[in-house]
Amino acid sequence: MSEQTDVDRDAGSTRETVLRPHRHLFMRGIVAVLALTTPVFAVVYWLTIPSNAWPFVLVAHLVVIAATVIGVASFLNTTIIVSRAGVRERGFFGRTVRVVPGEAGAVILVQVYEGSTLDVLPQLFVASRQGRLLIRMRGQFWSVEDMERVAEELDVPVTRPEEPMTLNQLRRAWPRLLYWFERIPFDR
Structure with a gap:
């Protein structure tokens, strides 16, 4: 999936094409996280509520949710931008690589x-x-x-x-x- 944008610079207008990874991977990832974590946390909550240990499970659940949100943000920010100035890649872990002509x-x-x-x-x-x-x-x-x-x-x-x-x-x-x-x- 790509999108074209016109970006105004001091020297005029340049054309950039923003390339993004396959979007179906995003939905597969979300479904996988839900399919793996929902039953596990449901059982662990069910087992720990009677003993009042459920706050520890809640903390672990919040950590998993935070990691998922970070993963989603990283996926959505992964791009390769193609322009006359070269190619710029922003990878999944935030690393940016520029390849000039x-x-x-x-x-x-x-x-x-x-x-x-x-x-x-x-x-x-x-x-x-x-x-x-x-x-x-x-x-x-x-x-x-x-x-x-x-x-x-x-x-x-x-x-x-x-x-x-x-x-x-x-x-x-x-x-x-x-x-x-x-x-x-x-x-x-």
């Missing part, structure tokens, strides 16, 4: 097998000229159209392997683009 050295758009299935999802990697990962967009969260938009804006040739890759193949081809825990070989 000319900073990207490589853009790789690859289809990756999911686990031990034949299902594939796209992943976009934006790397610096030194090979350091700048931005990673995973198909679980971002649409292919959004990935293409980011790739177009960076004006760097896009590497598109023809065949889908396993995580092991991806690890061998571009190990520096993976998270630290993905770099550890794991044979199944």
